Amino acid sequence: MNDKGKELYDVIKGKINSMKEEDSLERQYWNFWKLGCFLKTKAHDLKNVYEDTSREFVDKYKEQLIKMREQVLENLDYYVEKCINVMRKANNFKVHYAKTNKEAHHIFMEELGDNKVVYKSKSNEAKDIGIIDFLKKNDIIIKETDLGDVLVQLFDYKLPSFQVGPGAHFSIDDIVAKIKEMHGVELEPKPSAIVDYYRKTYRKELLNNVKVSLTSANAISAEDGTIVLGENEGNISLLTRATEKHIVVCGIQKIVPTVLDAVLVAKIQSRINNVPFNYINLISGPSSTSDIRGINVLGMYGAKEVVIILVDEWRTKAIKENLFYKDYLKCISCRTCNFVCTAARAFGNIFASKYGWGATAILTDYIHNGIEAAVQDGLFFCTNCENCYHWCPVSINIGEIMKSIKKEAKKAGLCPPPLKEYQQKILKDKNPFK
Amino acid sequence: MTKLIYLGCLSLKNYEPTCKNAIKIIKFLDNEYKVLDDAPCCGSLAFNISSDEELKTHIQYVNNWFRANDITELVTICAGCYSYLTKYYKELLGTDFNVEIKHLLQFITEPRNLEKLDLQYSGKKLSINYHDACHLRNASKPIIEEPRIILKSIKNVNFNEMGYNKTNSICCGAGGGVYSIFKGNSDFNAKAIFDNMKKGKILLTACPFCYTALKRIKEENNIKKSIIKFEDFIANLMEGVDPIN
Ligand code: SF4
Ligand code: SF4
Numbered sequence: 204m205n206d207k208g209k210e211l212y213d214v215i216k217g218k219i220n221s222m223k224e225e226d227s228l229e230r231q232y233w234n235f236w237k238l239g240c241f242l243k244t245k246a247h248d249l250k251n252v253y254e255d256t257s258r259e260f261v262d263k264y265k266e267q268l269i270k271m272r273e274q275v276l277e278n279l280d281y282y283v284e285k286c287i288n289v290m291r292k293a294n295n296f297k298v299h300y301a302k303t304n305k306e307a308h309h310i311f312m313e314e315l316g317d318n319k320v321v322y323k324s325k326s327n328e329a330k331d332i333g334i335i336d337f338l339k340k341n342d343i344i345i346k347e348t349d350l351g352d353v354l355v356q357l358f359d360y361k362l363p364s365f366q367v368g369p370g371a372h373f374s375i376d377d378i379v380a381k382i383k384e385m386h387g388v389e390l391e392p393k394p395s396a397i398v399d400y401y402r403k404t405y406r407k408e409l410l411n412n413v414k415v416s417l418t419s420a421n422a423i424s425a426e427d428g429t430i431v432l433g434e435n436e437g438n439i440s441l442l443t444r445a446t447e448k449h450i451v452v453c454g455i456q457k458i459v460p461t462v463l464d465a466v467l468v469a470k471i472q473s474r475i476n477n478v479p480f481n482y483i484n485l486i487s488g489p490s491s492t493s494d495i496r497g498i499n500v501l502g503m504y505g506a507k508e509v510v511i512i513l514v515d516e517w518r519t520k521a522i523k524e525n526l527f528y529k530d531y532l533k534c535i536s537c538r539t540c541n542f543v544c545t546a547a548r549a550f551g552n553i554f555a556s557k558y559g560w561g562a563t564a565i566l567t568d569y570i571h572n573g574i575e576a577a578v579q580d581g582l583f584f585c586t587n588c589e590n591c592y593h594w595c596p597v598s599i600n601i602g603e604i605m606k607s608i609k610k611e612a613k614k615a616g617l618c619p620p621p622l623k624e625y626q627q628k629i630l631k632d633k634n635p636f637k
Numbered sequence: 638m639t640k641l642i643y644l645g646c647l648s649l650k651n652y653e654p655t656c657k658n659a660i661k662i663i664k665f666l667d668n669e670y671k672v673l674d675d676a677p678c679c680g681s682l683a684f685n686i687s688s689d690e691e692l693k694t695h696i697q698y699v700n701n702w703f704r705a706n707d708i709t710e711l712v713t714i715c716a717g718c719y720s721y722l723t724k725y726y727k728e729l730l731g732t733d734f735n736v737e738i739k740h741l742l743q744f745i746t747e748p749r750n751l752e753k754l755d756l757q758y759s760g761k762k763l764s765i766n767y768h769d770a771c772h773l774r775n776a777s778k779p780i781i782e783e784p785r786i787i788l789k790s791i792k793n794v795n796f797n798e799m800g801y802n803k804t805n806s807i808c809c810g811a812g813g814g815v816y817s818i819f820k821g822n823s824d825f826n827a828k829a830i831f832d833n834m835k836k837g838k839i840l841l842t843a844c845p846f847c848y849t850a851l852k853r854i855k856e857e858n859n860i861k862k863s864i865i866k867f868e869d870f871i872a873n874l875m876e877g878v879d880p881i882n
Pocket of ligand 1: 540543544545546547562584585586587588589590591592601602603605
């Protein structure tokens with residue numbers, strides 16, 4: 204182990220210690236997280252309101268889903284081209300294909316023009332592509348709209364947050380106190396009062412002030428270029444309608460063959476996590492009307508312009524070079540693997556990266572920032588239990604991918620010392636305990 | 638042609654009575670099986686961090702040892718050994734690897750063995766749970782039904798499924814060498830396994846890694862339920878000893 208290895212091992216141990224401190228943010232977060240995981244996994248096997256359990260629903264479509272994702276990845280170039288063509292020709296979308304994240308950042312800035320404020324939905328893709336960091340660096344004001352993220356932003360919260368239910372760990376009293384501190388308004392400590400406050404104030408702003416909005420896509424249909432976006436709050440509905448320009452930023456892996464496939468992806472995400480998608484938006488063009496003498500005019504009540512930035516970055520390379528994590532491209536971002544993950548349950552928010560939380564976020568960090576980043580995120584907390592694999596609706600073996608990253612870490616001298624000692628003893632003495 | 642009892646280094650180091658029990662069971666069922674003193678480690682703890690070349694060198698060493706001792710079949714009591722011997726040895730050595738690998742659970746499940754054992758519990762009806770270890774449920778030939786067949790065959794024993802079981806079982810948090818570096822992983826997960834027991838008075842595990850974590854958590858948290866290794870449980874029943882004591 205080199206000096207960097209020791210340093211990172213100490214960083215991780217420091218994180219564990221902070222998690223043990225009763226009042227630390229890490230601790231608070233973890234306490235909530237344990238409960239969240241418990242409820243999520245439990246909910247998989249409950250019938251709830253449907254005739255089938257979430258698990259049964261996912262199992263019913265699993266084979267179809269896997270086949271569909273494999274088909275896309277085997278022919279990714281074809282689907283990307285087909286999708287871009289149809290989006291341009293049929294949907295009046297302005298489409299950019301960015302080879303790199305950096306290219307995507309510049310395209311976004313150009314699309315932004317003189318605007319200095321971007322309203323965004325919860326978008327892991329935007330984090331992954333680094334748009335948020337880039338915009339912040341360029342003094343663009345980011346306004347969250349998902350209530351969870353609004354709260355996280357209100358608290359100026361530094362740690363990565365849940366992908367499903369961000370901000371759910373804040374107590375009602377803390378939220379009410381924070382709103383008083385930041386906005387000078389005293390609210391009754393009730394969820395409905397908080398929601399009502401944002402409905403009365405922020406909804407108005409969303410209806411009237413949004414010039415540029417940013418969302419990702421749950422899936423995009425190559426067949427007709429339709430963007431599918433699921434949500435429960437209605438913020439995405441507002442962001443995609445009550446705006447001048449709606450910009451969609453996502454990786455090319457979001458493309459699926461047909462609009463039915465795209466809806467299936469959204470349905471699986473909703474059912475598997477037991478989060479209601481009260482609205483599934485299917486967007487096939489900017490708002491338009493032909494009611495005046497049949498002449499088509501864009502921008503009636505909804506978005507005047509819809510801009511799509513499709514990003515490649517590592518994706519085509521992973522396929523062409525058969526990289527060990529290429530299977531991750533099949534991912535439909537349902538985050539189930541995070542809820543059932545042994546390491547994530549045990550280590551909460553310290554098994555995470557700046558891209559979010561859990562093994563997938565660590566993998567993303569590895570892809571963008573290399574092996575040291577992954578080790579620092581808690582790579583070696585992973586027990587290779589493969590719970591992630593067993594629960595994944597598209598059967599991605601994240602555990603196996605983590606194993607490959609561990610091997611690379613060892614090669615780079617970043618493996619925790621006790622583990623390395625065992626290995627040395629096995630290889631030399633043929634017994635780890637001699 | 639030698640039939641080997643492959644105990645695994647963790648059990649050999651920490652669980653000598655269990656090793657003796659396992660040997661008793663295996664030899665009772667087939668006396669041709671024997672233990673050899675200098676059996677090398679399968680390499681389990683090194684697999685997650687070693688390069689293919691390092692692994693291959695180690696695996697070849699172990700295979701040469703098997704050959705030198707004319708090992709054609711082995712029964713292992715270690716979930717980790719079973720998982721790695723059946724996966725990587727075949728993968729990396731191909732047809733050069735000619736040892737038939739069985740886990741004790743598979744060995745016991747063979748009909749003539751189950752019949753010969755004819756197990757029963759002599760006390761008041763005993764309610765048990767079985768924990769599916771990752772090493773067994775994830776193996777290239779998963780061991781999932783075998784323990785259930787065995788346990789259901791035992792007279793006066795009531796087998797209960799865990800809330801999360803088979804491929805969805807909760808991991809004890811000790812796998813992948815994590816126990817040697819971040820024990821905290823088990824603090825939450827091993828405890829969750831006990832919480833996940835339905836009805837059972839005792840929890841059985843066939844993995845020495847899981848046992849190590851579960852035992853510690855039981856003691857630290859004053860958990861009343863017993864944690865018992867599969868081999869010990871079976872050996873006790875064979876001898877009419879109450880496994881709970
Ligand atoms: S294999 Fe690793 S990443 Fe997957 S569930 Fe287990 S601990 Fe989490
Ligand atoms: S890897 Fe699988 S389980 Fe995890 S987020 Fe992606 S699709 Fe969901």
